Every structure is written in structure tokens, then in C-alpha cells.
Amino acid sequence: MNVALTGMDIFKQLPKTNCGQCGIPTCLAFAMKLAAGGASLEQCPSVSEEAKALLSEASAPPMRGVTIGEGDYALKIGEELVMYRHEKTFFNPPGYALLIEDTDDPAAVDSKLQSLKDTVYERVGQTLRANLVAVKNTSGDAGKFADMVKKVASAIEYPLVLMAEPAAIEAAFVSADIKKPLLYAATAANVDAMAEIAKKYGAPLAVKPASLDELGDLTTKLDGMGLKDLVIDMGTRTLKETFQNLIFTRRAALKKKMRPFGYPTITFPAEETADDMMETVHAAVYTIKYGGVMVLKDLSPEKAYALFVLRQNVYTDPQRPMQVDQGFYPINGANEESPILITTNFSLTYFIVSSEIEGSKMPVWLGIVDTDGLSTLTAWAAGKFVPERIAAFITKSDILDKVKHKTVVIPGYVAQISGELEEELQGWKIVVGPREAADIPSFLKSFQPVMA
Numbered sequence: 541m542n543v544a545l546t547g548m549d550i551f552k553q554l555p556k557t558n559c560g561q562c563g564i565p566t567c568l569a570f571a572m573k574l575a576a577g578g579a580s581l582e583q584c585p586s587v588s589e590e591a592k593a594l595l596s597e598a599s600a601p602p603m604r605g606v607t608i609g610e611g612d613y614a615l616k617i618g619e620e621l622v623m624y625r626h627e628k629t630f631f632n633p634p635g636y637a638l639l640i641e642d643t644d645d646p647a648a649v650d651s652k653l654q655s656l657k658d659t660v661y662e663r664v665g666q667t668l669r670a671n672l673v674a675v676k677n678t679s680g681d682a683g684k685f686a687d688m689v690k691k692v693a694s695a696i697e698y699p700l701v702l703m704a705e706p707a708a709i710e711a712a713f714v715s716a717d718i719k720k721p722l723l724y725a726a727t728a729a730n731v732d733a734m735a736e737i738a739k740k741y742g743a744p745l746a747v748k749p750a751s752l753d754e755l756g757d758l759t760t761k762l763d764g765m766g767l768k769d770l771v772i773d774m775g776t777r778t779l780k781e782t783f784q785n786l787i788f789t790r791r792a793a794l795k796k797k798m799r800p801f802g803y804p805t806i807t808f809p810a811e812e813t814a815d816d817m818m819e820t821v822h823a824a825v826y827t828i829k830y831g832g833v834m835v836l837k838d839l840s841p842e843k844a845y846a847l848f849v850l851r852q853n854v855y856t857d858p859q860r861p862m863q864v865d866q867g868f869y870p871i872n873g874a875n876e877e878s879p880i881l882i883t884t885n886f887s888l889t890y891f892i893v894s895s896e897i898e899g900s901k902m903p904v905w906l907g908i909v910d911t912d913g914l915s916t917l918t919a920w921a922a923g924k925f926v927p928e929r930i931a932a933f934i935t936k937s938d939i940l941d942k943v944k945h946k947t948v949v950i951p952g953y954v955a956q957i958s959g960e961l962e963e964e965l966q967g968w969k970i971v972v973g974p975r976e977a978a979d980i981p982s983f984l985k986s987f988q989p990v991m992a
Contacts, residue, residue, distance in 0.1 A: 545595070547572035553591040554584065561585050575797075603793050603802045605632065606744050606769045606832075608672065609699025610719040615671045617771070617832035618804030623794055629857040632804075634827055635671030636847060637701055637835045639810045641678040642688040649688070653695045659841045661848060664862050664887045668848035670698065672722075674835045675712075677704035686715040693718055701746075701806075701835065706733035713741055722746055722833070724806070725773055731758060735765050744769035746806055751775075752785065756800035763799075770803045771832060777812050779822050783829065790830045804832030811835075820847065827851050862887035866910040868939050871897045876942060878903040879989050881949045881973065881980075882930060884911040884919045892977045900981035905943065909933050920954050927957050931964035947989035949973040 551571035562583035564570040573579040574595075581587065581595055605619030615635040622628045638656050640649055653673070661668040673692050677685040685704050689712040693700060700721040702709050709723055720741075725748035726734040738745040745762065747770055749755035759770055774785040786805060793802035809822035820843045823834040827850055834847075856862050864885045870878075871894060883893050885908045897904045909930055911919035919925035934948065946968040950958060952975035962970045969990060974983050 545575065547575040550574050550595055553587070553595055555586040555588075557586060559586065601802075602797055603790075603804065604768060604770070606771055606804055608635070608701075608720060608722045608744055608833075611697075613671075613697050613699060614720075615699060615833075620790075620830075621794070623790060625854065626858050629859070630855050633851050633855040634831050635833045636823065636839060636844070636851075637672035637674040637833055638670060638839045639674045639676060639835050639837050640688065640692055641676045642681070642685045643678045644688075646691070649691065650695070653692065655841070656698075656839060657696060659839065659844045661845060663849065663852060664890075665865055666852060668845070668852060670839055670844060672701055672833065673698050674701035674703055674724075677708045682708035682711040686711040689718070690716040701833070706730055706737055709734075709737055713737075720744065722771060722806070724748075726758060726762065728754060728758065731761065735762055735767055738767055739765075744771060746771045746773055747803075748773040748775050752788070755789075756798075759800045759803065772801075772803050772805045773808070774805070777808065779812060779825065782807055782812070782822075783825060786826065786830045805830065806833040806835065807831045808835045810837040816843070823847055824850055828854055863910075863913040864890040864908050866908055866933065868937060868942070869894070869906045869908065870903075871906055872901060872903045874903045874905045874942075876944045877989070877991065878905050878943065879949060879984065879987060880905045880907060880939065880943065880947065882907040882909060882934075883951055884909055884914060884916050884925055886911065886913050886915045886919070889915050893980065896977045896980040897984070900984045902981070902984040904984065905939065907934065907937075907939070907948070916951050916953050920957070925954065927961040927964045930957075930961060934965060934968075943989075945989040945991050947971060949987070951975070 551568050554567045554571055556567045558566045562570050564573060570579060581592060601619050603618050603620050605616055607614050607616045609615060616632050617634060619632055620630055638652065656670055673696060675689050675692055685708045693716045700718060701724055702712055702721050703724045720743050723734060723738055723743050723745045725746040727748050734745060745767055747758050749758055755772065762770060772789060774782055776782045776785055789801040792798040807826045809819045812822050813819050816838045819836055819838060823836055824847060826834050827847060864887055866885055881904055883889055890908060894906055897906060909925060911924040914922060914924055916925060948968060949971045950973060952973055955972040958970045958972055974980055
């Protein structure tokens, strides 16, 4: 198996001028960072064309990024640089694919696809949804498979995973307009035929080996044929074995720089258990470590939402708190007589406060001040939720175009800023609200702002 170049191997090919134009003080330090996947060869303005050709493999990320589909619904997986998110962060969230078999009842397929399209949520300013539809040639009939692919492709814009032998996949391309689906899967028996189709249609290709040793042989062969966009299926169909192999290949790619293992993965909770709930558990495990695509039979809303939120949490930068955009948010049909409440943009604070307001059924304008994602007391202590900043936020906003009063409610935990805030906001009345979010509904029921 080919192993990536070491930092010293790379250093020998660099100009050794220590010019610092790459943003790193010395050529040796740059070489070490390049070998670790933390820098790009393009950062060096003086490297020769010969060295570029030689170092192109070493300058690539240890795990290749692969894009499935095109346009707004395209999914990019892979290109990760660390084993653990606290080391840096994870970059490309995995995708969830709904499994459709060509033996499924057409009406049931319509219902599942419609449910998939409807299962979309917004959380912290991000849209949470599934990403792919996997169509499997269970019947063994190429024509039936092509018809199902055409049906799915016309019903939903999500990219597809085509799970069939080469002849059936070719038939699907002829019958439907499909853009960059993931072809599944190249094995030792059909690798040449699958490679030919992948090259013909410019599609990424999944690889399914009989063992990890065979995996290295298959990816090396396909790489030599010019196919770089590969996705690995470990071939295992138990939680324990798949979990172990996901960790092994990730470590081999990132720590050992073994290129044949440096590709994102696809897993099949749908084929590992007949229990719908356990299928979700398997997908959750692979979301954490280290699935690229998870194929499931059941993505009903109650299961999908749990997976979507887990994925969002895992793929949030741990060094940057989840934040809500600054601004005024109308809740429960807020109008010109509705009270104004102010809080910070820490996502948990926003969700707790907004959910209590929604539960009260009272129309409210909720003002979110940018505090770099800090909670109320932490932001106040850090000098980010202070009268000057709150006043600037309110006066620069268009809230006075939306309400007929100048009354603002601040959290009870920062009651001490009320006097200074009143000085900053000339003409405004500052009201100290509840300390606990759970008390907001009762507070709102008895509170009325003073109309101008």
C-alpha cells in the first residue's frame, strides 16, 4: 500500500528560503504542516512545477472529499482532518439516505417520498433534512429498477444512490436524467464494469470489499484508473464490526497517512437490523463515528429529527458556541402593541426563551443581541451583554417601525443594568423581567407595555 510522504520528504522538495510568504515562518514547519494536512501546497509561491507534481499527493487532504449530486441538494462528505472534534472540528456532516426497493408498492413509495420532503426543520438558523434516496435493485430486473429510479428522480430533488449491478445502473441512466448519483458498488467481481460506468457519467463510486485487505487493493486499482471520488462500504453488517472498521479506516487515513483508506464511508443500518428503533440507534452511532452516508429504511419524522439534531451538534465547532443571528424575531404573530423582550444569541438561551413565549400564546418581539454565543450571565460578565451594546442594537434596528411603544424587558439576572440602560436609551422604559424562563408566561399575561 502507498503511504503519504513524510514532512522531511516534502521539505526536500521545497525552496528552503524560509520567506514566510506561506504564512508559516520556515519551510520545515510548512512541510510538517503540509504532511499533517493542515496546509495547502498552493500557499508556497516559490515551489517548482516539478515539486508540485511530486508533492500533489502529499498536499491532498488525508481523507478525500466526495460530492454526490449537483446544485442546491448536493452532498459533500469526507475531507476530515481529525479523529476527535475537540482537536479542531468536523467539517462535512454525513448524509441520511432513505432506502427504496424496486419491489416496493408504488403508492407506498409515493407516501415515503412525500414524508421525506415534508420532514424538514429549522434549528439555530440551519435547515435540517435528509440528503439522499437510495434505490435498490431487489428484484434483479434491470427494467423494473430503471422504472423505479425514474419515478424517484421525478418525485424528489435529492441525489440518488443507485444500488444495482452495472447493467441495471446503465439502464437507469438511459431512462432518467440523473446528476452525479453515487454508484453502488464496485466489488472484486465487477470493478472494471463499474469503473467504466463511473467514468462515463462522471459519478462517484462506492467500493465494497470482502475484507480490509481487499479494500486497499480495490481503491488502489480504481485510483490508478483515474477514479478519485470513491466511497467505502466496509462490507460488514453488524454494529460491532462496522463500528470497529469505521474507526480503523479513519485512523489509518488520518494517523498513518494510508491513502487507500482515505475516503469517506457509507453504512447500512437498514441491512443490520430489522428493528426500526435499533436502525436509528445504529445510524446515531455512525453519525458520531465516522459514517459518511447512512442508509435507512425508516426516516419517519420522530426518528429523523433525533438524528438531524445529533448530526448538527456533532458537526458544530466545539470552540464556537452555537449562535442565533442578531435581530428581532416575531413570535405568536407579534404586532405593534406587543412587548419587546431582550436576550443573548446563545442558541440554548434562545430556544428556552422562545419556547416559553410560544407556549404562552402571547404575541412578543424577541430581540436577540449578538454576544458571540454567550449565555446571559456569562455575556454580562464578559462585557458583551451591557447597556451600551444593547442600546446600540435597539437604536440601529427597525423595531420602532414595528411597535407603538418604547418599553423593553430585560432578563431578571441582569437587573443591575436597568438604570444605565435607561440612560443609554433616552425616552425608553426599562422593565426587569423574570429571572427564570419558566416564569415568562405568567409575566406576559400580566404585563402591558406603555403605548406612546
